[in-house]
Amino acid sequence: MAHLDDETRRKALATVALYPERRSALIPLCHLAQAQDGWLTPEAMEDIAELVGVTPAEVRGTATFYDMLHTEPVGRYVVAVCTNIACMLSGAYETLEHAEERLGVHVGQTTEDGMFTLEDAECLAGCDKAPCIQVNHRFFGPVDPPALDRLVDDLASGALDEVVPPHGVLCRVERTVGLEAAGAAGVPAAEEAP
Amino acid sequence: MITDAAPIVTARVGHDDSHTLEGYLATGGYEGLRRALELGRDQVRAEVDAASLLGRGGAGFPAGRKWSMLGRADVTYLVVNGDESEPATFKDHLLVERDPHQVIEGATIAAYALGVAQAFVFCRGEFALGLERLTAAVNEAYAHGALGRSIFGSDFSLDLVIHPGAGAYICGEETALLESLEGKRGFPRIKPPYFPAAIGLYGAPTVVNNVETVSNLPWIVRHGGAAFAALGTGSSTGTRLFALSGHVRRPGWYELEMSKVTFRDLIFDPSLGGGLAEGRSLKAFIPGGVSAPWFGPEQLDLGLDQEAVGKAGSMLGSGSVVVMDDSTCVLRAAWRITRFFHRESCGQCTPCREGGGWLEKILRRLEEGGGREEDLDLLMDACDNIAPGVSWPPQQTTICVLGPSIPSSIASAVRMFRDELLLHVKEGGCPLRGAR
Known part of the structure; x- marks a missing residue:
């Protein structure tokens, strides 16, 4: 439509x-x-x-x-990983690199199944939970590589449908x-x- | 205890229902607005003048003076700036999510004092929960009689629109914010006029105040400007919401009485930042958002005081403090901050649009091992073209202050850590790789 x-x-x-x-x-x-x-x-x-x-x-x-x-x-879930200073100091680039591997896409790309778009975000004002991530503008943090895996699993299974709108x-x-x-x-x- | 001043803007954020009308009313909500309507416009303005409330957005301009630049009969619009995007700043995020009614009450008091009938809260687009809570709060406030026609039975009427941003740092600059609110690209306007009080939204006189600034107003009206001015020292009155991040054990927001707490307290006190990780030492810290020049351990005993920090060559800015320990590559830190400014440049002015990109490339080359010794001078030369003299406060070759903010971190890294930068050249890459 x-x-x-x-x-x-x-x-x-x-x-x-x-x-x-x-x-x-x-x-x-x-x-x-x-x-x-x-x-x-x-x-x-x-x-x-x-x-x-x-x-x-x-x-x-x-x-x-x-x-x-x-x-x-864009994909059904736009995953924006903040890499600005506070998140960078807390390991955001490790999280971002892991996200690229896990999703099999580079920053700015969407997975083939249309589920995930990966973005490298500027400061999202979630620095007390660094490194922080937004999925469709809902906050998650701190997100290290294992937490990112869990987040992607939960999004894919629909477990977060209540929290993260389309x-x-x-x-x-x-x-x-x-x-x-x-x-x-x-x-x-x-x-x-x- | 560092200071026993009671919190002003975060008094109720610990309650689960702090964002609801019920929770708000149970904790003194809208008492400030009722009191303001009793006092009358002139007395409300007098209280705010007596409070010496400085703007909490970053520039620290006295709110009362912003209000009195024009006769109040001329002011048409009030815009509350909640487009918080300065890296490492997360105070307005807290206030719109956890206490949206306080923002609305503060805006309504300001609108009453200014004699304005239409106000806007420009809320950063990425604050989806904040937008939802502000919108719900507007619905509740109307039903409660705190917004709309004849507020609490008075002759004062106000409509307030929650306006979502769409992701652009530059829209925090007040003239860019107004352009964006007019449905355009966020291009800062050419100055003069320096203040939207002269030509603002739709060309009409407009006052723009920060979310934290207006959030102080209900308390000031209820307790009096003198009680507010009794907190803090000198021109830094009241409390301020500081955002602490980076290499500390307890990153977070802390509302502290102005001037009574030092950076050492904020970073190391067990009730505040709680110090650094075991075995780490402080390398540098940014005292007021990434536009501010950095400080080293020798400045730790400075108070969180706008004047004192200004005299020491930086600024308290947006009240966000970023801590970097000895594992930090300062070159990488400067690169990331520069990359931010380059990405967020609106593109109107050549020094900012092009200079930011050149600086980012030179810093990246140094970090990756392809740098030359002359690159340090080249960096400073390019900075000099954006902000002549690379002094503080910066000189300006651009329409707004985004460009002149770029040199802050670069000049800090070159001045404070010249040897470490040169080591990148000598060793053909980052000497700190793998330090953390």
Whole structure:
């Protein structure tokens, strides 16, 4: 499914309405499109362009600036190993090399079965649990090579399905209140939270 | 006990339900906002001025002064900067995940003092749990009457949008953050104007405050600015959330009274960092994020004080301290930090975009054994082109401070460990390989 489906479009329209200017919703909408497909399809970028009032090229041009937005397909689990200073001092490169061996891919590549994409991340702000890893933006740490093996096993078996949502899903909580921008027109009345 | 000051921003993070409205209300939540509405705008601003609250994002600019750059009638937007990406910094990560209501209450107090009706919390995209908890907290706050129209029955109304980032260090720079919030690439804006107070979001006057900065506001309003200013010394008032990482036994966050604790305490005290691993000794430490010049063991007795650290030639910056023991290859450390800046350069300015890449390549060549003695001078020469004079604070040839931050670690390694760097040339590789 490449274009935004009805459910994603509903969420997208609600998001656009929150901002005083609709272009501000561009990045949040890219996250919503990724929640649907795991990556930003060209069709989704066309839809986003229309929703926020820019050209598809502007959506792509903006998206490619940001590490979290993928304009090519990624695996079901995006495994991002932080190798920045605090994690490096705690053995992150040993973990990363082990991940390359275990998964049989280099950094930036996806396994043939489409299960795992391996990334070499900049600091993820999990330095108290170094070396730390994010899988679909959920934290694990400290992760040494044996812990990485266990993590990969658990992901492959589905044991972590509750903890790690499908790739591209950033926020599982939906805003249910004040669903229009305050702007100059004033703040919307509170609505009942469910 | 190092200091007996009670924690301010981390007072409730130990509770399992600290992120819920119920847990928040049970521990004094939203009392600060109620008090602020009683006091009135001018008195809230007076308390924040009296507190001498310094911005906790990295630059350490007085929050009260940021607020008063323009008459409050002119300020249109408040943006809370939670795009925490400075390597080894993980305090805002803690605050958005463990105490999201405190962030919202702080933002609401700031918005009230500024007379703003629309606020945003720009939360780093990688903080997925933080985004979920902030969003849930906004839903709860609206239902509780702490956000939305006529907050707690007053004539003050505010909408607050939780905005997710998408992975770019540069968006922590406040003008890049505003560009990103406008749905664009995170390109820092050309200065002047130096502050978004003049031209901010959508060209309108905007105040940008850090997550930790606004998280202090509920306490300041409840207890008074004077009580806050009574903590710490000189211009460093209140407490500060320090992030300790690297080669220590107890890496983690520690909220400490400003100026009362030294780096030696933070790194070695059993109740704090707990010292280094058995048999290891301290080689160097970074006192305030990887943009800061390094310190050696001789600076251990400096206080965690913005002024003192500045005078000693570095900065307290984002409050993150990275410890490197004697097994560390300082060349590799400098290379990894340089690689980070190169990867995160937005690409607008040549000295940063190209210089960062050249420096990374030279450092890599040295580490891998292909280096030459002249490379040390070459490194410093390239640094000089990014930040003329390679002094502290750095001179700038670029739109923002990302570029001028690159020389910090390189110049530190060359100045403090010249012999070790030259040993890489002499031995055709890293003399410390296998040390750990």
